[in-house]
Amino acid sequence: MVEQSVSLPFRYAVGGAGVFFDELRDHGRLLGSCCGRCRRVACPARAFCVACGEATPATVDVGPAGTLLSWTSLASADYGLVALDGADGALVHRLLGPRDRWRSGLRVHAQLGAHRVGSILDIAGFRAEQP
């Protein structure tokens, strides 16, 4: 057996998604992109429509609440697919709180971190909305 270990550095340009990360960091708001042609709203916002390929969609506020579509539990954490209010598709993220509450259709709300840097992890996770 031959064993090797290397450390490789990478730096990725966020491009059109920069507006999403900036808004999340600076104002704690979630931005989606709305396609001018097919009206599909994608969150996180991005530079072109994933459905029809049209460029430079407009940005719109989405969430911060949404509906839990599906979820799973790992030893380390719970994860869910969240359909954010105002957006098509779903966002994969962590679920916070007691495990026994998770069910499809549950209303959830984004919990933001106190110290945000412009990362998807500025959202700490999604918590069940109080009844």
Place this chain on the structure above:
Amino acid sequence: MELCWRYSSGAAMERFCLGLRERRIEALRCDRCGRRQLPPRPMCGDCRARMSSWVRVADQGALVAWTIVHVPAMDGRTGRPRGVPYAMGLVRLDGADTTLNHFLRMPEATQPPLALGARVRAVWRADRRGAIDDIVHFEVMP
């Protein structure tokens, strides 16, 4: 990104690598074309025939090509960049038909420059573990 791998070498390379620990170099010879190939591998690429004839190869031979590199490259064994400048060569070891690309001892200012056809020999590591870099580099023979 931190990446860690562990690779199984296969039977041919395993025999070759274990030999290196004993300062023994072996190639596999294709029984169809007669080509003695380093590194050893189970098939001859040209003949598409299985190879099983092991032949002994000397740890010295002729320098077929050389370069001196000034651009840092990562050493796959250590995961750290190699100091520059360093010399590389293509060596046709006595008893092999392929050439071996390996490091060359950097020529000192007082020594003659690297010359094609020069006789070179392997300089072995004291602490060998069964890997191609058990040979530290090749040096020009006096």
Place this chain on the structure above:
Amino acid sequence: MRSVAVIGTGQTMHASRRDDVSQPELVREAAAAALLDAELAPRDVDAVLLSNMELFEGRAFPELWVGEGAFGAGKPCLKVATGGTSGTSAGIAAFHQVASGMFDVVLVVGFEKHSEGHTQTGMALTDPLWDRSVASGAVGNFALSISEYMAERGVSERQAAMVAVKARKNAANNPHAHLKNARVSIEDVLASRMLAHPVRLLDMCPQSDGACAIVVASGDVAKRRCARPAWVRAAVTRHDRPYLGDLDRRLATMRTLRDAAHTAYRQAAIGDPLRDLDVAEIYEPVSYAELAWYEALGLCQDGEAGRLIEEGVTSMQGALPVNPSGGVLSTNPVGASGVIRIAEAALQIHGRAGARQVADARTALATGYGVYAWADVVVLAGAP
């Protein structure tokens, strides 16, 4: 098999850094430009092929993330990653897809964003049991073969410098090129920093961020849609053994390129390439490579490559202009570089190569090269 043509091309402005776009956006720039050039919509594309060296950007399976930038959602979308030949091999795969009759229009997008990775990721393409411990990177490994080639064929550092000067000057006519310098001289090249003997900084290709796309179509679509299609007359791929040491006198023999060219010329009814070709876009990562490729491609006898460059045979004014675009020496996003060769050859046939147009180009050569001896040869022509 039915006829195939390249009917549209698009490429980004290649640069050392494209920090303004993410990888999918970079791909989309080239893909959208190619579709515009072909006057087609995304829905007209039947399949997408991507060309990219995954680990260079530290992201496996690039078509997963980047595919939608090439309008690949909902379609067959595959990737080719074969080193330097990725782009030409992806182009050839598209030719096969269309020639088979199963697809009418295939979009090929090659890209690389070297600025997002690190040159050291290239070590991952060496085999872990042998080469990885003794590899000296792209420059070193290529340079290692040159001393042997020079001794055998008599080419000089000065002749290699002439190749570099030609490339930089040609690139000045190409708005997409990364490196361009109309005023560089042979002395500038010979005075530039040594990278790995005998390759100097100005002898060497850059690492670029960029993307290039081509639209490949069936004969019926091409005749309906394109005023001057670039018809595929030959497309040949040859690969060889995995270790540098397996390839005796590698640059002097380059048996893969020789064999691929020989077969391609036969397919395209080319008797004397110097006479029958009007323009060539060949994949030259290093100035010395272009000299070796002249011989392997049969543009001259073995040992005559130096004479060819000295006499200006391959300059823009010569009998066979080689690399009017500036070549890989001027622009090198690895995954895109092979597609750029095909695109530039197609532009010549289309008559839309602008300031780098070779007059009346009717037959064009495009080649790919990858470690250590992988080769593609494509012939495009103005008639099917």
